[in-house]
Amino acid sequence: xxxxxxxxxxxxxxxxxxxxxxxxxxxxxxxxxxxxxxxxxxxxxxxxxxxxxxxxxxxxxxxxxxxxxxxxxxxxxxxxxxxxxxxxxxxxxxxxxxxxxxxxxxxxxxxxxxxxxxxxxxxxxxxxxxxxxxxxxxxxxxxxxxxxxxxxxxxxxxxxxxxxxxxxxxxxxxxxxxxxxxxxxxxxxxxxxxxxxxxxxxxxxxxxxxxxxxxxxxxxxxxxxxxxxxxxxxxxxxxxxxxxxxxxxxxxxxxxxxxxxxxxxxxxxxxxxxxxxxxxxx
Ligand code: ADP
Ligand code: MG
Numbered sequence: 001x002x003x004x005x006x007x008x009x010x011x012x013x014x015x016x017x018x019x020x021x022x023x024x025x026x027x028x029x030x031x032x033x034x035x036x037x038x039x040x041x042x043x044x045x046x047x048x049x050x051x052x053x054x055x056x057x058x059x060x061x062x063x064x065x066x067x068x069x070x071x072x073x074x075x076x077x078x079x080x081x082x083x084x085x086x087x088x089x090x091x092x093x094x095x096x097x098x099x100x101x102x103x104x105x106x107x108x109x110x111x112x113x114x115x116x117x118x119x120x121x122x123x124x125x126x127x128x129x130x131x132x133x134x135x136x137x138x139x140x141x142x143x144x145x146x147x148x149x150x151x152x153x154x155x156x157x158x159x160x161x162x163x164x165x166x167x168x169x170x171x172x173x174x175x176x177x178x179x180x181x182x183x184x185x186x187x188x189x190x191x192x193x194x195x196x197x198x199x200x201x202x203x204x205x206x207x208x209x210x211x212x213x214x215x216x217x218x219x220x221x222x223x224x225x226x227x228x229x230x231x232x233x234x235x236x237x238x239x240x241x242x243x244x245x246x247x248x249x250x251x252x253x254x255x256x257x258x259x260x261x262x263x264x265x266x267x268x269x270x271x272x273x274x275x276x277x278x279x280x281x282x
Contacts, residue, residue: 024051024086024087025048025049025050025051025084025086025087026049026051026085026086026179026180026211027047027048027049027072027083027084027085027180027182027211027213028047028048028049028083028084028085028087029045029046029047029048029068029071029072029081029082029083029084030046030081030082030084031044031045031046031080031081031082032044032045032046032047032068032071032078032080032081032082032083033045033078033079033080033081034064034067034068034071034076034077034078034079035079040079040234041064041067041234042064042067042068042071042078042232042234043064043234043235044081044235045064045068045081045232045235045236046236047068047230047236047239048239049180049211049213049228050211050227050228051209051211052206052209052210052211053206053211053212053227053228054202054203054206054212054213054214054225054226054227054228055211055212055213055214055226055227055228055229055230056214056215056216056222056225056226056228056229056230057069057213057214057215057216057229057230057232058215058216058217058219058222058229058230058231058232058246058254059231059232059233059237059254059255060233060254060255060256060258063232063233063234063254064232064233064234065184065215065232066102066184066215068232069099069182069184069213069215071083072090072182073090073097073099073182074090074091074094085097085180086179086180095124095176095178096178096179096180097178097179097180097181097182098121098173098174098176098178098180098181098182099173099181099182099183099184100166100169100170100172100173100181100182100183100184100186101169101184102184102185102188102215103162103165103166103169103185103188103189108157108158108165109158111156111158112156112157112158113153113154113155113156113157114144114149114152114153114154114155114156114157114160114168115137115140115141115144115153115154117157117168117169117171117172118140118141118143118144118168118171118172118175119132119136119137119140119175120172120175121140121143121171121172121173121174121175121176122136122139122140122175122176124176139175140153140171140175141153143171143172143174143175144168144171146171146174146201146204147167147168147170147171147174147197147198147201148167148193148197149164149167149168149171152164152168161191162189162190163189163190163191163193163194163195164194166186166190166194166198167194167197167198170183170186170198170201174201178210179210179211180210180211180213181202181205181210181211181212181213182213182214183202183212183213183214183215184215185214185215185216185217186198186214187199187216187217187218187221188217199225202214202225214226219251219267220267222242222246222267223242223246226242227241227242228240228241228242228245229242229245229246230245231245231246231250231251231253231254232254233253233254233255233256237250237253237254238250238253238254246268247268248268250268251267251268
């Protein structure tokens with residue numbers, strides 16, 4: 001039975017260590033392949049997210065980063081592979097995961113107040129027909145305060161700037177009270193104040209023992225923001241602590257010709273310094 005389980009998880013058969021690691025991981029993915037058409041978007045990927053850490057998912061455009069998160073959440077079906085959340089099947093753990101999608105994928109063309117967006121994060125607590133009470137409103141307001149958007153509670157979400165909307169979506173994720181936070185490019189196209197506010201909230205979540213996984217496009221801030229990295233280009237390229245897995249070699253391998261060698265060296269050896277021309281963003 002034990003051996004069977006290990007095989008199912010993709011760990012070496014009989015490896016007690018791998019099995020325990022898998023069970024404790026907030027997100028463990030084994031042999032995941034996703035295709036939209038003929039070509040795989042994600043191919044045979046293993047990922048083991050470490051608890052209580054901030055992990056960046058990094059790779060070029062079209063590398064399968066968003067697809068990896070969506071498959072981890074069951075939003076897109078995999079061709080093959082297995083996802084475990086806190087050592088259990090995804091379906092039994094959904095309430096413990098909060099997800100902030102890539103901003104461009106959300107279109108607010110009907111009037112919705114900011115506070116109502118945040119209260120969507122409470123739906124598990126409320127149920128479909130639950131009555132919203134003052135306590136729920138206060139909880140949602142507290143989450144808005146945490147992202148510095150408390151003054152915007154009654155504004156229409158569609159009237160906010162992209163950065164402000166992004167903070168509201170983070171507040172909605174906070175309202176869920178999840179243990180695992182998955183964010184897809186939360187810093188893309190946001191203002192500096194928003195970036196600072198978001199990173200402060202994520203670091204606080206980590207201090208509270210939560211696990212944070214972020215698809216991240218700005219290579220220059222990886223060393224400053226994250227503990228671990230997961231490099232992907234359809235296949236996994238590297239995974240582990242920044243100092244070990246975010247190197248000139250792994251970057252070159254993930255980005256190929258898309259990064260100049262000089263740039264790779266600079267980013268990998270001094271990850272917190274911004275590249276003068278590109279700001280490190282790709
Ligand atoms: P990333 O987030 O790293 O930019 P994606 O996961 O969005 O990459 O996309 C990976 C690949 O899958 C790309 O080649 C992309 O064009 C393709 N793809 C993504 N979403 C879809 C979709 N809904 N239908 C068809 N192809 C898709
Ligand atoms: Mg993406």
